[in-house]
Amino acid sequence: MIEAENLTKRYGDRLAVDDLSFTVVPGRVTGFLGPNGAGKSTTMRLLLGLDRPHRGDARIHGRHYRDLHEPLRVVGALLEARAVHTGRSAYNHLLCLAQTQGVGRRRLDEVIDLVGLTGVARKRAGGFSLGMGQRLGIAAALLGDPSVLILDEPVNGLDPEGIVWIRTLMQRLAAEGRTVFVSSHLMNEMAVTAEHLIVIGRGKLIADCSTEEFIERSTEKMVMVRTPDTARLTEVLTAEGAKVQPGGDPGAPLTVTHMEAPRVGELAAAEGLVLHELTPRRGSLEAAFMELTRESVEYGADPGAPPGAPPGAAPGAVPAQEGKTR
Numbered sequence: 116m117i118e119a120e121n122l123t124k125r126y127g128d129r130l131a132v133d134d135l136s137f138t139v140v141p142g143r144v145t146g147f148l149g150p151n152g153a154g155k156s157t158t159m160r161l162l163l164g165l166d167r168p169h170r171g172d173a174r175i176h177g178r179h180y181r182d183l184h185e186p187l188r189v190v191g192a193l194l195e196a197r198a199v200h201t202g203r204s205a206y207n208h209l210l211c212l213a214q215t216q217g218v219g220r221r222r223l224d225e226v227i228d229l230v231g232l233t234g235v236a237r238k239r240a241g242g243f244s245l246g247m248g249q250r251l252g253i254a255a256a257l258l259g260d261p262s263v264l265i266l267d268e269p270v271n272g273l274d275p276e277g278i279v280w281i282r283t284l285m286q287r288l289a290a291e292g293r294t295v296f297v298s299s300h301l302m303n304e305m306a307v308t309a310e311h312l313i314v315i316g317r318g319k320l321i322a323d324c325s326t327e328e329f330i331e332r333s334t335e336k337m338v339m340v341r342t343p344d345t346a347r348l349t350e351v352l353t354a355e356g357a358k359v360q361p362g363g364d365p366g367a368p369l370t371v372t373h374m375e376a377p378r379v380g381e382l383a384a385a386e387g388l389v390l391h392e393l394t395p396r397r398g399s400l401e402a403a404f405m406e407l408t409r410e411s412v413e414y415g416a417d418p419g420a421p422p423g424a425p426p427g428a429a430p431g432a433v434p435a436q437e438g439k440t441r
């Protein structure tokens with residue numbers, strides 16, 4: 116279990132994490148979502164005791180990271196920055212870590228196999244692709260067989276096969292009863308990986324709910340309707356409170372919002388209107404996520420600052436570049 120309570124971290128006059136409270140429970144994958152620069156990595160560093168909060172508290176299994184007995188056997192972490200001795204082989208890199216943690220060679224071989232690096236384990240880690248580096252980082256996180264996993268953007272640099280692999284792995288680790296907390300800025304990826312979501316924007320909590328609820332809440336339901344009598348159907352639906360947008364081309368379906376498909380069908384039937392299509396659809400999840408987090412950025416902006424400038428930026432200042440160098 117991971118608990119963040121009123122976590123606050125400031126860099127200069129920028130609030131990277133702003134009074135953030137949430138709990139991550141075991142047994143399911145919890146996605147930590149937010150656009151670039153939202154404060155995900157900073158929060159993860161605070162949870163791992165790598166940075167000190169200005170205010171608030173972060174606990175793992177009820178304790179501060181620094182108070183954990185054998186922390187690497189409790190928490191496995193993959194952070195964005197890759198800390199690998201480039202001249203060392205993947206095997207030796209993991210062996211060094213294993214020795215500092217009192218992990219035996221059997222477990223070492225096990226994790227190498229688990230992350231699919233057996234064939235290249237004796238090769239220099241410096242020559243690894245980004246995806247292989249991610250696998251190596253995940254192997255390191257799993258070495259101590261920890262009950263809590265904190266993974267920062269683990270799908271970064273992975274090819275489609277690698278993405279499916281890491282998704283399956285995270286779900287399996289969660290099903291074993293571990294706490295799996297994984298950050299991403301990719302809404303669609305998290306939607307199929309995580310059961311629960313914690314969404315932040317500009318360091319502030321925007322949502323803490325099940326993925327299903329988030330999708331339900333964030334995406335607008337639409338109904339695509341085709342009829343030979345577009346004008347009449349538009350009139351009937353609009354009179355009942357629906358919003359109707361014409362399709363671009365002649366014969367293209369109308370897009371109806373603010374009304375469910377069965378009601379559209381009923382009203383058409385009551386008017387004796389023929390329907391050639393009646394299809395419920397959802398708006399794009401990625402677009403809904405962008406919209407949701409964009410709004411939080413706007414609320415956070417200093418009214419005197421130029422558009423796009425970070426909170427606290429002086430009027431006339433050039434907007435700072437989001438995120439950090441990788």
Ligand SMILES: Nc1ncnc2c1ncn2[C@@H]1O[C@H](COP(=O)(O)OP(=O)(O)OP(=O)(O)O)[C@@H](O)[C@H]1O
Nearest residue numbers: 126131150151152153154155156157158300438439
């Ligand atoms: N060491 C630092 N010094 C100064 N500012 C920092 C530092 N680390 C992070 N920041 C700033 O704090 C904010 C949050 O950054 P953070 O890296 O936590 O966001 P993020 O959500 O992880 O973004 P990304 O997806 O780009 O990694 C950003 O504005 C970033 O520029």
